[in-house]
Amino acid sequence: MIYFDNAATSWPKPDAVPEAMARFLRECGANPGRSGHALSIQAGRVVYEARERVARLLGLDDPLSVAFTKNATEALNVALLGLLAPGDHVITSVMEHNSVLRPLRHLEERGVGVTRLPCPEGALDPAAVARAITPGTRLVVLGHASNVTGALAPIGEVGELARARGILFCVDAAQSAGCLPIDMGAMNIDLVAFTGHKALYGPQGTGGLCLGERARGKLRPLLRGGTGSASDSDTQPDFLPDALEAGTLNAVGIAGLAAGLAFVEERTVEAIRRHELALTERLLEGLRSIPGARILGPGAAARRVAVVSFNLEGQSCSEVATALEERAGIYCRAGLHCAPLAHRQLGTFPEGAVRFSLGAFNTASQIDAALEVVRELSVSAKGA
Amino acid sequence: MSSCDAETPYGVVLFRSVQAALAAEKILAGEKIAHKLIAVPRHISSNCGFCLRIQWADREAVERLLPAEKLGVEGIVPL
Numbered sequence: 001m002i003y004f005d006n007a008a009t010s011w012p013k014p015d016a017v018p019e020a021m022a023r024f025l026r027e028c029g030a031n032p033g034r035s036g037h038a039l040s041i042q043a044g045r046v047v048y049e050a051r052e053r054v055a056r057l058l059g060l061d062d063p064l065s066v067a068f069t070k071n072a073t074e075a076l077n078v079a080l081l082g083l084l085a086p087g088d089h090v091i092t093s094v095m096e097h098n099s100v101l102r103p104l105r106h107l108e109e110r111g112v113g114v115t116r117l118p119c120p121e122g123a124l125d126p127a128a129v130a131r132a133i134t135p136g137t138r139l140v141v142l143g144h145a146s147n148v149t150g151a152l153a154p155i156g157e158v159g160e161l162a163r164a165r166g167i168l169f170c171v172d173a174a175q176s177a178g179c180l181p182i183d184m185g186a187m188n189i190d191l192v193a194f195t196g197h198k199a200l201y202g203p204q205g206t207g208g209l210c211l212g213e214r215a216r217g218k219l220r221p222l223l224r225g226g227t228g229s230a231s232d233s234d235t236q237p238d239f240l241p242d243a244l245e246a247g248t249l250n251a252v253g254i255a256g257l258a259a260g261l262a263f264v265e266e267r268t269v270e271a272i273r274r275h276e277l278a279l280t281e282r283l284l285e286g287l288r289s290i291p292g293a294r295i296l297g298p299g300a301a302a303r304r305v306a307v308v309s310f311n312l313e314g315q316s317c318s319e320v321a322t323a324l325e326e327r328a329g330i331y332c333r334a335g336l337h338c339a340p341l342a343h344r345q346l347g348t349f350p351e352g353a354v355r356f357s358l359g360a361f362n363t364a365s366q367i368d369a370a371l372e373v374v375r376e377l378s379v380s381a382k383g384a
Numbered sequence: 385m386s387s388c389d390a391e392t393p394y395g396v397v398l399f400r401s402v403q404a405a406l407a408a409e410k411i412l413a414g415e416k417i418a419h420k421l422i423a424v425p426r427h428i429s430s431n432c433g434f435c436l437r438i439q440w441a442d443r444e445a446v447e448r449l450l451p452a453e454k455l456g457v458e459g460i461v462p463l
């Protein structure tokens with residue numbers, strides 16, 4: 001079996017991840033921070049350690065400004081619905097995932113101005129962001145890397161631009177946290193939404209929102225409820241992380257996430273990036289040599305994460321994905337990848353594309369084996 | 385997590401957030417200052433979270449070491 005669906009959820013996980021989760025449940029699975037007894041304190045420490053690891057990985061100055069959520073989608077909703085009010089203007093791009101597009105569509109119906117910048121060939125021009133700024137612009141929100149083409153957005157340039165204009169900058173790091181260096185301070189990023197179950201190698205049900213100094217105190221919470229602190233008041237606390245963390249956290253998931261983060265930290269993001277870059281180059285090169293294969297997105301591997309989508313002439317993407325699985329046990333994802341506007345931009349709507357997405361555990365021989373099958377499929381389509 | 389001597393008079397550091405108390409715990413552990421996380425005594429506050437019990441004699445050092453604003457330190461009071 002060859003697993004090429006890491007952009008949906010990474011698999012396998014490092015052994016330390018299920019081990020940490022089992023250990024948490026067996027040895028300290030109490031409510032983190034509710035009770036003050038030893039087990040509750042131990043559970044609280046596990047959660048705090050995960051905050052520290054997230055903050056270190058993403059260049060955030062304060063671990064208490066990491067608010068855990070159940071995934072990147074929830075984090076993006078917390079950021080977008082928490083920050084934007086009728087009359088505000090927000091800039092985004094057509095390459096975004098539905099976890100950005102749908103909350104923005106919802107807000108637009110309630111009086112928020114939304115500019116969705118086109119991205120010819122999937123690439124965003126930072127100058128277009130500058131031109132779209134109006135006096136009411138409150139926020140720019142962009143995906144760091146596209147989950148369709150893998151293409152990197154010009155985060156550095158946009159961050160600088162937004163900071164100079166006093167506009168908050170939110171990055172959807174679902175496809176980049178763990179496999180691309182991120183430094184919120186150096187990159188002028190005010191909010192990062194991350195997910196735990198992709199390149200951080202944690203379990204599903206984990207993710208979070210990191211708030212830089214400028215974003216703190218500006219979000220209306222989505223949920224209100226118990227936080228373990230300030231129990232003498234029936235008003236939601238205004239300090240982090242409690243303000244954005246109503247209800248018992250997924251502490252067992254966060255224990256697993258901490259182990260995933262430790263794996264990334266130990267291997268280093270740079271080494272994981274090098275590994276994935278080499279595999280991506282090999283995959284792109286191989287696909288280019290297959291007649292009838294059309295690759296979406298940038299030609300250079302250096303301008304993408306380890307995500308490569310393609311189509312074979314004369315075949316639907318779902319046929320190709322089914323054949324890949326049936327012939328060779330290759331698991332990938334075909335379709336629109338929750339990014340309808342990106343596929344429209346790329347001319348692949350509504351058909352979609354086949355997506356191979358790689359991770360730290362994939363190997364060059366898996367790439368070669370998959371390319372072999374893709375080549376066979378392209379030949380059989382020609383013969384048909 | 386060193387416990388204090390039973391004879392020593394204690395103080396407690398109060399925080400607005402449970403997670404900040406855990407952050408403070410790591411700082412004091414790093415500085416080898418005796419401390420223990422305990423549930424907030426009801427006679428001090430009705431907050432249901434944790435506080436850090438310290439030796440009263442260490443309170444000035446603790447005040448210096450903990451960034452009060454960032455950690456939301458609500459006070460250091462005798463136990």
Ligand SMILES: Cc1ncc(COP(=O)(O)O)c(C=O)c1O
Pocket residue numbers: 007008071072073074097099143145146147172174175195196207
């Ligand atoms: C770019 C991008 N943003 C957001 C998400 C949402 O992540 P999650 O499903 O963990 O909420 C995904 C993946 O599904 C994604 O690829």
